[in-house]
Amino acid sequence: MSAGTNKIAVKVTDVVAVNELVKRFRFETMDGSLLPTFSGGAHTVVEMKDGGITRLNPYSLMSDPMDQTAYTVSVRRDDEGRGGSLFMHNSVSVGDEMVISYPVNLFSLDLRARKHLMIAGGIGITPFLAQTKQLTAMNGHFELHYSVRTPSLGSYVQELTDQHPNNVHVYYDDQEQRIDLEHLLEGQPLGTHIYVCGPKGMINWVRGQAEALGWPEEVVHYEEFLAPQSGKPFAVRLAKSGITVEVGEHESLLEAIERAGVDAPYLCRGGACGQCETDVLEHDGELLHRDHWLEDSEHAGGKKIMPCVSRFEGRTLVLDR
Amino acid sequence: MPSFEFPKSIRSRPTYGTLAARPGKAHLMVADAEGAEALLRIAAQEPSMMAQCHVMYIPKDTGTKYTEQLSALPFAQLYIGPSYEASVTRLRQVLNDAHMGLQVYLAGTEGLMGQVTQEAMASGLALEAIQTEHCGSVARRMQCVHCKGITEDVMTDPFVCSHCGLNLFVRDHYSRRHAAFQGVCIDAEDPGNVPDQVELYS
Numbered sequence: 113m114s115a116g117t118n119k120i121a122v123k124v125t126d127v128v129a130v131n132e133l134v135k136r137f138r139f140e141t142m143d144g145s146l147l148p149t150f151s152g153g154a155h156t157v158v159e160m161k162d163g164g165i166t167r168l169n170p171y172s173l174m175s176d177p178m179d180q181t182a183y184t185v186s187v188r189r190d191d192e193g194r195g196g197s198l199f200m201h202n203s204v205s206v207g208d209e210m211v212i213s214y215p216v217n218l219f220s221l222d223l224r225a226r227k228h229l230m231i232a233g234g235i236g237i238t239p240f241l242a243q244t245k246q247l248t249a250m251n252g253h254f255e256l257h258y259s260v261r262t263p264s265l266g267s268y269v270q271e272l273t274d275q276h277p278n279n280v281h282v283y284y285d286d287q288e289q290r291i292d293l294e295h296l297l298e299g300q301p302l303g304t305h306i307y308v309c310g311p312k313g314m315i316n317w318v319r320g321q322a323e324a325l326g327w328p329e330e331v332v333h334y335e336e337f338l339a340p341q342s343g344k345p346f347a348v349r350l351a352k353s354g355i356t357v358e359v360g361e362h363e364s365l366l367e368a369i370e371r372a373g374v375d376a377p378y379l380c381r382g383g384a385c386g387q388c389e390t391d392v393l394e395h396d397g398e399l400l401h402r403d404h405w406l407e408d409s410e411h412a413g414g415k416k417i418m419p420c421v422s423r424f425e426g427r428t429l430v431l432d433r
Numbered sequence: 434m435p436s437f438e439f440p441k442s443i444r445s446r447p448t449y450g451t452l453a454a455r456p457g458k459a460h461l462m463v464a465d466a467e468g469a470e471a472l473l474r475i476a477a478q479e480p481s482m483m484a485q486c487h488v489m490y491i492p493k494d495t496g497t498k499y500t501e502q503l504s505a506l507p508f509a510q511l512y513i514g515p516s517y518e519a520s521v522t523r524l525r526q527v528l529n530d531a532h533m534g535l536q537v538y539l540a541g542t543e544g545l546m547g548q549v550t551q552e553a554m555a556s557g558l559a560l561e562a563i564q565t566e567h568c569g570s571v572a573r574r575m576q577c578v579h580c581k582g583i584t585e586d587v588m589t590d591p592f593v594c595s596h597c598g599l600n601l602f603v604r605d606h607y608s609r610r611h612a613a614f615q616g617v618c619i620d621a622e623d624p625g626n627v628p629d630q631v632e633l634y635s
Contacts, residue, residue, distance in 0.1 A: 226557040298458070300533040303557015326457025326534035328562035 118214040119159075120147065124206055125182065134235060134267045135201055136174075136186045139212060146180035150215035152243030153307075153335070156183060157213040157381060162199045168367075169196040170337055170381055172309075173215055174241035178249065183212070186267060188235035193339055194362050218385050219309065219335035221246065226303030228254040231291065231318055233310025237267055239335060240309065244276065257291050259283040259310070293321050305331045312336055337382030338402060340364035343423045349430040350374060351393055365419035369433060376419065376433055383421035390431050392417050397426005437571055437634070446605040447547065449567040454479035457536040461527060463549045465491040465517070467569030468541025469499035475538065476506050483507050487527060489520055491545065517545055524549065528556040540566045544574035544585060547612035554609070571634050576613035577601055583613055589630040591619045600627045 126138035141147060150173055160167040171185035187200045204210070219239050221228060228247060230240050237258055247254045256279060260266035263284060272280045283289040297306075306327070308318040315334045322332045342362045349356045350369065359368040366388055369376045379387035383403030392399065392415055401411040403418035410416050417424075417431070439448070452475050454460075460482055464472050469490060476483055487510045490503055500513055514520035537553055539546040546565045553563055572586040582596025590603035594616065601616030608615060620627050 224557075298532065298534065301557070302528060302531045302533060302535060304533045324456060326455060326536055328559050330559045330561045331533075 119211050120214065122183075122210055122212055124204055124208045124210060126184075127204065127206055130186060130267050131265055133265060134186050134188050136184055137200065137204065138182050138184045139210065140182045142209065147183055148214060149180060150177045150242075151217050151220050152177050152246035153219035153221065153239045154215035154217035154242070155219075155239075155337075155380070156185065156215055158185070158200070159211040159213075160196060160199045160204075162195065162203070165363075166367075166370075167194075167196045167199060168381055169200075169339075172219075172238040172242070172335075174238045176245045176249075177242050178246075183215075186235065186238050190339070194342060196339070216379050216385075218380055219307070219333060221252075221307070222305050222331070222333065223252075224303075225305035225331070226253065227301060227305070228252060229296075229300060229304050229306050230254060230256040231293075231306065231308040231310070231314070232256065232258045233314040234260060234265075235267065236308075236310035236314075236335075237272075238309075240307070241268060241272075243307070244272070244279075248275075254279060256280045257283070257296065259285065259289075259291055259314070262286045293318065294325070297322060297325050297327070305333060308332070308334045309336070335384065336404070337380060337384065338404070338421045339382070340367075340421045341402060341423070343400065344425055346397075346424050346426070346429065348424065349394075349428070350433045351430050352433055359423070364421065365417070365423060369419060374433060378420060381420045383418055386418075388418055388420050390417055390419055390433055391415060392429070393432050394428060394430035395424065395426065396428045397424060399424055399429075437567060439567070439571075439634075442605040445607045447543065447565075447607055449546070449565045452538050452540060452564050452566045454482055455536045455564070457534050458485060459531065459534065460486045460536045460538065461489075461531070462486055462538040462540070463489045463520075463524065463545070464539070464568075465541035465545040466493040466495045468539075468545070468566070469495070469503060469568075471540035471566045471568055472538070473499070473502055473506075476508075484509055486510075488512065489514065489524060489527075491515070491517055491520060491541075493542075517548060521548075521552065524552055525556075528553060528558075531556070537563045538566075539563065540568050542570050542572060542586075543567065544572065544612075547574060547607075547609075551609065551612040560609075573603065573633065574613045575601065575603065575616040576608065576611050577616050579618055583611075584616070587616075587633075589632055591627060591630060592616070603633065 121142040122139035125140045128136045155170045155172045157168050157170050175184040189201045190197045345361050353374045357368045357372045377387050379385040386405045400423040402421040452471050486508045488508045489512045491514050572588050575584045575587045577594040580597035584595040591600050599618045602619040604615045606615040
């Protein structure tokens with residue numbers, strides 16, 4: 113079993129349309145027992161029984177980390193995705209029974225920081241909703257810069273600016289408002305840590321700017337879950353298990369391995385955490401690496417693959433699994 | 434003096450690198466004794482950064498050997514202090530006023546680098562963001578684990594605690610919190626049975 117794959121049986125007790133793209137779901141345990149506390153930035157993996165397919169998607173927990181009565185997550189609808197968010201939006205309603213994982217945190221606050229500087233883009237706001245609650249309870253020092261497309265798509269802008277009028281700054285793309293990153297980073301006191309969650313371009317922008325201004329990489333934290341992309345079907349031989357599995361067009365390599373009954377390790381299912389790293393014993397074809405866990409040299413080396421997001425095109429692929 | 438290569442030891446023991454200029458709008462350099470050589474080298478490599486450099490230098494027993502060369506360079510600020518203890522209030526002020534992006538370069542003895550690292554981390558700087566280069570003496574700053582007293586510039590193993598007088602064995606076990614190596618009584622079981630003193634790394 114993987115760490116973090118302890119499961120919790122829950123029922124959906126509330127579904128709220130936050131705006132035209134985002135829905136919020138509230139989960140409580142089936143037996144009324146308390147949920148584990150977590151730390152801000154943690155996610156849960158939600159199991160979705162979508163016809164014959166089991167989807168496992170990670171969503172950041174946005175509720176108060178100390179509130180053990182319920183967890184809430186917000187899901188942005190992705191019409192181009194593989195269907196997990198569409199399933200949540202279209203098929204999950206109040207009263208449904210679901211299974212979620214224990215919380216796992218790959219984006220935790222570094223509590224040695226003297227100040228937490230948070231930068232969010234769009235739905236990337238969700239881990240910060242929990243982190244700001246955690247820091248408020250601890251009297252921690254934070255500042256949140258939140259970029260959204262339009263006022264109507266600004267999830268939780270009202271809540272955040274009401275609760276933290278001096279610490280939350282919102283930028284609207286449609287009003288040509290942009291985070292003035294260079295000046296923002298220049299004035300930060302020693303001991304500031306940066307946290308960024310949002311689209312890949314935003315993460316790269318912040319990391320690049322921080323590096324150029326001499327920030328050590330150890331104080332720049334980021335989280336980006338990649339959704340597995342669809343691709344051509346292919347076959348994979350699992351050497352330890354002694355079986356061959358067909359990976360479908362809209363299925364990830366990890367999902368296909370799990371469907372075959374092989375217990376493979378995982379945590380984030382988004383190419384970030386490194387838990388599912390698997391040795392490639394043999395391949396005749398091209399490994400399509402999509403993770404941001406392996407080093408460039410490892411991507412080129414052809415000896416490792418992250419089956420949660422990466423695929424293969426070619427004749428034979430043999431994994432040590 | 435050429436840099437000394439410390440033999441591989443336990444993980445607790447700090448290791449040092451070679452100073453290299455990093456991007457940043459402010460640079461703090463602190464050195465003692467032969468550590469000046471590392472500062473002179475980096476200044477020669479990256480002359481443009483001197484205008485953003487605050488240099489704090491403690492000559493210790495090198496006297497005026499390096500101070501003239503350092504004074505001739507166009508550092509934004511150069512402070513030459515009589516001792517670490519005399520310089521530490523200035524160091525704290527500099528760190529207190531600093532912003533993220535500050536680059537910290539330390540060179541010289543382990544005692545100096547350890548103590549400045551301790552101050553910088555207390556100000557919120559990440560350990561990984563602090564560059565160090567060992568130059569000169571291999572003397573150590575030792576904490577007696579029994580009386581907690583600090584003995585500076587220990588050159589021999591064992592040595593006598595300057596506070597409680599116990600015979601202490603020089604360990605590689607290092608405390609970042611105290612910025613000191615740990616000294617443990619070597620003749621506790623058999624008082625008076627003390628091995629001959631040897632010079633460190635001799």
